[in-house]
Amino acid sequence: MRFLNKVAVITGAGKGIGFEIAGQLVHEGASVVLNDIDGRLARKAASKLMTAGQGKCVPFEGDASDVKVIAELVSFAVEQFGQLDIAIANAGTTVFGDFFEFNVEEFQKVVNLNLQGGFFLVQHAARQMREQGKGGKILVVSSTIGFRAYPNLTIYSMTKSALHMMAKSLVLELSPYSININAIAPGATITERTMLEAPDYENTWKDLIPLGKPARPSDIARPALMLLSDECNHVTGQTLIVDGGWTAASPYPNFFQTLEQLKFNGNGK
Ligand SMILES: NC(=O)c1ccc[n+]([C@@H]2O[C@H](COP(=O)([O-])OP(=O)(O)OC[C@H]3O[C@@H](n4cnc5c(N)ncnc54)[C@H](O)[C@@H]3O)[C@@H](O)[C@H]2O)c1
Numbered sequence: 018m019r020f021l022n023k024v025a026v027i028t029g030a031g032k033g034i035g036f037e038i039a040g041q042l043v044h045e046g047a048s049v050v051l052n053d054i055d056g057r058l059a060r061k062a063a064s065k066l067m068t069a070g071q072g073k074c075v076p077f078e079g080d081a082s083d084v085k086v087i088a089e090l091v092s093f094a095v096e097q098f099g100q101l102d103i104a105i106a107n108a109g110t111t112v113f114g115d116f117f118e119f120n121v122e123e124f125q126k127v128v129n130l131n132l133q134g135g136f137f138l139v140q141h142a143a144r145q146m147r148e149q150g151k152g153g154k155i156l157v158v159s160s161t162i163g164f165r166a167y168p169n170l171t172i173y174s175m176t177k178s179a180l181h182m183m184a185k186s187l188v189l190e191l192s193p194y195s196i197n198i199n200a201i202a203p204g205a206t207i208t209e210r211t212m213l214e215a216p217d218y219e220n221t222w223k224d225l226i227p228l229g230k231p232a233r234p235s236d237i238a239r240p241a242l243m244l245l246s247d248e249c250n251h252v253t254g255q256t257l258i259v260d261g262g263w264t265a266a267s268p269y270p271n272f273f274q275t276l277e278q279l280k281f282n283g284n285g286k
Contacts, residue, residue, distance in 0.1 A: 018045055018046040019045050019046070019242070019247065020045040020046045020047035020072065020103075020242075020245075020246070021045070021046030021047075021071065021072075022046070023042075023047045023048070023103055024047065024048045024049075024050075024094055024095075024098040024100050024101050024102050025039075025042050025047050025048070025049045025050070025101075025102065025103035025104070025105065025245075026050045026052065026077075026091060026094045026101065026103070026104050026105070027039050027042075027049060027050070027051060027104075027105040027107050028052045028053075028081035028087075028090070028105070028106055028107050028108035028134065028138060029052065029053060029054070029081055029107045029108025030051045030052060030053060030059075030062065030105075030108075031051070031053030031055055031058030031061070031062045032053075032058065032062065032208070032209055032210075033206075033208040033209065033210060034158065034203060034206060034208065034234045034237050034238065035051075035105070035107035035108070035158075036062055036066075036234070037234035037235055037237070037238040038105060038107065038234075038237075038238045038241050038242070039051050039062070039066060039074065040066050040069050040238070041235075041238045041239070041241075041242050042072065042103070042242065042245075043066045043067075043069045043070045043071075043072035043073070043074050044069050044070035044071075045071075045072070045242070046070065046071040046072045047103070048072050048073040048075075048097070048098045049066070049072060049073070049074045049075075050074075050075055050076075050077050050090065050093060050094040050097065050098075051066065051075070051076055051077065052076075052077045052079060052081055052090055052108070053077075054078070054079065054080050054081065054108075055078075056076070056078030059076035059077065059078050060076045060078075062074075062076070063075055063076035064076075073098075077089075077093055081106075081108040081130060081134040081138070082108075082126075082129040082130035082133055082134040083134075084133065084134075084137045087134060087138050087141055088137075088141050090138070090141075091104075091138075091141040091142055091145055095145060100145075100149055101142060101145045101146060101149070101153065102146070102153050102154065103154045103155075103156075103245055104139065104142030104143075104153070104154075104155050104156075105155075105156045105157075105158065105245075106134065106135035106138045106139060106155075106156070106158065106180075107158040108130055108134060109130060109131045109158060109160070109173075109177075110126060110127055110130045110131065110173075111127070111170065111173045112126060112127050112173065114169055114172075115169060116169070116171055123172070124172055127172045127173055127176055128172070128176055131173070131176035131177065131180070132176045132179055132180070135157050135180060135183070136183065139155055139157065139183070139187065139198065142155060143155065143187075143191055143194070143196055143198075146194060146196050147194045147196070150194075152194065152195030152196055152197075153194075153195075153196045153197075154196070154197050154244070154245045154246075154249075155191070155196060155197065155198040155199075156198075156200070156201060156241060156244055156245055157180045157183065157199075157200045157201075158180075158200070158201055159177040159178070159180040159181055159200045159202045159256060160173070160174075160202055160203060160204075161203065161204040161205075161258060161260045161263060161264050162174045162177055163176075163177030163178035163179075163180065163181055163202060163256075164178070164202065164258070164264050177202070181202070183198075183200075184198045184199055184200040184253075184254055185254045185255075185256075187254070188253050188254035191253075197244075197249065197250070197252065197253040198253055198254065199249070199252060199254070199255050199257065200255070200256040200257070201237065201240060201241050201244060201256070201257050201259060202256050202260070203232060203237045203259050203260065204226065204231070204232060204258070204259065204260025204261060204263045204264065205222040205225075205226065205231040205232065205260070205263070206233070206234060206236070206237055207219055207231050207232070207233055207234075208234060218231065219231055224273070224276070225263065226260070226261040226262060226263050227261060227265070227266055227276070228261035228262055229261070229280060230261065232259060232260070232261065236259065237259050240257055240259050244257060
């Protein structure tokens with residue numbers, strides 16, 4: 018019950034990683050305002066989580082790239098639960114495309130949600146936390162693609178990388194108010210979306226990841242909760258990579274053969 022009496026907002030949490038983070042927070046006693054652009058999904062997710070633990074969960078429909086919606090989300094949390102202790106900028110969008118063909122609409126779609134939405138959620142949440150005067154915890158969900166080149170994902174990777182710098186940069190502005198800000202960078206994670214994009218997602222990724230499997234949302238949510246908990250009161254400005262070792266290893270001659278051999282040895286065969 019690390020989050021008893023804490024109030025949290027999280028964007029894009031109707032399913033996937035955000036839903037799992039919201040669920041674990043409720044399980045450990047938090048009151049959570051769960052945002053999703055799909056109102057039906059948000060209501061369904063929130064009602065499911067109402068039975069997930071000691072905490073509470075209420076839905077909030079809206080587009081997390083819209084700064085007005087973000088301001089309303091923070092006000093709504095305070096109206097509902099009287100305070101705000103935790104904010105998680107989780108909503109993000111990925112647009113695959115040929116660099117030579119990307120258009121302004123695609124560029125703005127990714128930047129508006131991943132960067133603008135994230136930035137203004139942090140700003141509005143931090144203003145509220147500053148006013149309350151008892152600190153707070155902020156987490157932005159980035160990606161390993163913010164560290165590594167990946168074909169056709171330049172806009173996405175730029176925005177995710179910028180979130181790492183946002184977390185680092187804001188230690189100067191937020192630390193005087195005891196507000197911690199960190200980023201978490203998931204690697205390949207099995208969600209409804211990634212399964213739709215690539216039905217053989219698990220098999221494709223398992224050979225590329227030193228730990229031998231992509232993450233499940235719970236693999237990301239557990240370290241996210243650690244960063245949001247009192248255990249990490251002295252951790253701020255950091256990005257925690259949670260990727261089964263994917264970014265730690267770069268391909269080299271005989272990379273795949275070596276990986277196979279190491280796995281073979283590890284299995285004791
Ligand atoms: N799944 C992965 O493999 C992976 C890997 C690295 C990083 N991430 C990041 O983790 C975060 C969550 O990813 P996911 O794959 O779990 O989520 P997802 O793409 O499955 O979406 C989760 C929810 O976000 C909602 N959403 C979409 N646009 C929205 C908007 N404008 N406003 C509010 N809600 C919106 C969707 O309706 C959906 O219910 C994203 O920031 C993503 O970039 C995911």
